Amino acid sequence: MQHSQAKVHRMSELVEPIATVTYSEIPNEAFLALGMRNYWDGYFAGRAAPLGQASAEVVHAVFYNFAGGEVARHIPWVWGKITPQEAIAVRERGSAAALRQMIGQLADSPGLARAADLATRAAVSAPTEGRALYAGLRALDVPEEPVARLWHAATLLREHRGDGHNAALLAHGIGGTEAHVLMALSLGMRAEEFGRIHHLPKAQLAAVVDGLRGRGLVTADGAFTDVGREAKERIETLTDELAAPPYDVLSADELDELVAELEPIAAAARDDDD
Numbered sequence: 001m002q003h004s005q006a007k008v009h010r011m012s013e014l015v016e017p018i019a020t021v022t023y024s025e026i027p028n029e030a031f032l033a034l035g036m037r038n039y040w041d042g043y044f045a046g047r048a049a050p051l052g053q054a055s056a057e058v059v060h061a062v063f064y065n066f067a068g069g070e071v072a073r074h075i076p077w078v079w080g081k082i083t084p085q086e087a088i089a090v091r092e093r094g095s096a097a098a099l100r101q102m103i104g105q106l107a108d109s110p111g112l113a114r115a116a117d118l119a120t121r122a123a124v125s126a127p128t129e130g131r132a133l134y135a136g137l138r139a140l141d142v143p144e145e146p147v148a149r150l151w152h153a154a155t156l157l158r159e160h161r162g163d164g165h166n167a168a169l170l171a172h173g174i175g176g177t178e179a180h181v182l183m184a185l186s187l188g189m190r191a192e193e194f195g196r197i198h199h200l201p202k203a204q205l206a207a208v209v210d211g212l213r214g215r216g217l218v219t220a221d222g223a224f225t226d227v228g229r230e231a232k233e234r235i236e237t238l239t240d241e242l243a244a245p246p247y248d249v250l251s252a253d254e255l256d257e258l259v260a261e262l263e264p265i266a267a268a269a270r271d272d273d274d
Helices: 005-023 025-033 039-051 056-063 084-108 110-123 132-138 146-171 176-186 202-214 226-242 245-249 252-273
Strands: none
Touching: 005 025, 005 039, 005 084, 005 146, 005 226, 005 245, 005 252, 025 039, 025 084, 039 056, 039 084, 039 132, 056 132, 084 110, 084 146, 084 252, 110 146, 110 245, 110 252, 132 146, 146 226, 146 245, 176 202, 176 226
């Protein structure tokens, strides 16, 4: 059945802190122990692993929002140190361990097991066409242990949404680095202050902002224009619409139950990360 956009958006807020435990200390240390040089080696090895030994060009295209050359600093180098299959296993073990540590007693609660079951049902139900990273994850075995299963389902739902978000950006003519600039502005930050792009050469980042300014999306002093703000809102609305299909398999009561079970788990994961 179809659910409200508000409920679909709420699900994105709840799966985000659960899925992103992947990028915390425990998984990072596990990758470093296997020869990764830094955090980003482990990030690209783990996240790209469902695509197989993909080239930097392919990963850059699928991930969409990294600046040119950033992926190539890590791929294919990581594939000389770890296979995709090994990276998948390391990522799952580390992420499940991190989530368990973050949520404490909730890890062994009946509510988590129920959430893992409902979230998994949703996460494996959506069409894969046009969603490369989601499709790669769908091809993996679903973990049996409840905490690992919940993390896996949250990751599937997050990457399904991410693939749709990239499609929405593309449909609106917004490139990956441009998307980060718009995100920074939506958070009340200047582009050069935003974590994902602040490291870029000033001239490169200025050229991106100038391009947005030339299209009427950004003002002379680097803020949103009304047109830019409306474009960002349309992209987010379309992203929510494209993120809805996984939840069609759940009834309204089941989705409400899933939201209720996820709320304390997501809050615990978010609080620990803070």
